[in-house]
Amino acid sequence: MDQKKAYLKSKLVEFQIKIAELTSEMREQEDSYHTREKTLFLSLFEVLDAFENLDDMIKSKEDRLDKSSRRMAKNIRNINKKLVRILKTHHITPIALKEGKARMEYCKIADTRQADDMENETILDVIKKGYRDNRKDIVLRKAEVITVLNDE
Numbered sequence: 001m002d003q004k005k006a007y008l009k010s011k012l013v014e015f016q017i018k019i020a021e022l023t024s025e026m027r028e029q030e031d032s033y034h035t036r037e038k039t040l041f042l043s044l045f046e047v048l049d050a051f052e053n054l055d056d057m058i059k060s061k062e063d064r065l066d067k068s069s070r071r072m073a074k075n076i077r078n079i080n081k082k083l084v085r086i087l088k089t090h091h092i093t094p095i096a097l098k099e100g101k102a103r104m105e106y107c108k109i110a111d112t113r114q115a116d117d118m119e120n121e122t123i124l125d126v127i128k129k130g131y132r133d134n135r136k137d138i139v140l141r142k143a144e145v146i147t148v149l150n151d152e
Helices: 002-064 067-089
Strands: 092-094 107-113 123-128 131-133 138-141 143-148
Touching: 002 067, 002 131, 002 138, 067 092, 107 123
Parallel strands: 107 143
Antiparallel strands: 092 131, 123 143, 131 138
16 A cells, blocks of 8 residues: 555656646747747838838828829738738737827837927827737837927
8 A cells, every 4th residue: 555655646746747847848938939929020010110111201202103103002001001900910009199298118219309388208209109919918119209308
């Protein structure tokens, strides 16, 4: 009987060690997956930035474009929309900057300007949009903004 108890005890210890090893390995794999996922999303945000810059340039010259160039511009906008939809299916959305104020958890201040008729931290321009994962409730990339900073 003591032999059976010792055998069962050793097997129990062996299983507990195996469970601990597998749990640790699973955590490492999850961390690796989340790191790769975040890197992919950050790369996609750079592509979105490029599309937005291209769209801004097209809009500034749209009145001078011929028919085929306008069609190309429309296709570029459609690609951008598809990319935004793909991100939304993964619960990734642009950060809404409410009240036009820079909040440190959502914004990275790239530059400041003086504007005596406005309050400090009022957003003057968004250089790059910020994005957040709504499912995990985390900011993936802060918005880069230009804000008001008045001398006191």
